[in-house]
Amino acid sequence: MNKSKNNSLQNLCTTLDLYQTKTIAILSADDGAGKSTVADNVAVRWAKGGKKVLLVDANVIASQPHSISNSFQKKGLTDLLASHGKPVVLEDYFQESSFSTLNILPVGTIKGEQGTKLLRKYFANFLSIVVDKYDKIIFEFGSLLLTPSVELAQIVDGVVLIVRFGKTSSEEVAMGIQQLKLARVNILGYVMNDVTKS
Secondary structure (H helix, E strand, O other), rough: HHHHHHHHHHHHHHHEEEEOEEEEEEOOOOOOOOOOHHHHHHHHHHHHOOOOOEEOOOOOOOOOOOOOOOOOOOOOOOHHHHHHOOOHHHHHHHHHHOOOOOOEEEEOOHHHHHHHHHHHHHHOOOHHHHHEEEEEEEEHHHHOOOOHHHHHOOOOEEEEEEEEEEOOHHHHHHHHHHHHOOOOOOOEEEEEOOOOOO
């Protein structure tokens, strides 16, 4: 990571710490904005700082592999939600990471419409179970246009909206912000990816 990106990441983490939020959602107005990269980097930064962190992939429409994972785990969040009411071991659904204080929960095998239904039905209950086990919980949600991201974002402490320079249109950004504000979602900040110096 170059110095400019490292400073931007540090500024983002500092801003989020100032808000004293525990549960944070990373989302975007469209797919391909770089949510996974931002979520991974924030999670690693906090883990290196000694915080106990849970990174959750809740993008049931267009999930991307997380670069900080050391293992491939098919089961994940949606499988865990589908087992609602049954005795489970949370750690059985985690992927390994290089940091002892960082747990990664992949999206799982149930995606699309069925995965969306599970999120709508059981996400709040899942959050109530894990919230006291970690210092920080980062959720990566899908595009605001395709998934129930706004609905889920109402449950967490706040969101960070990711925008990719040259890809995400101003109309998409404005529409995304309007959706979040109408739903009274706490917008903590914005990240613009792929900005190059002229």
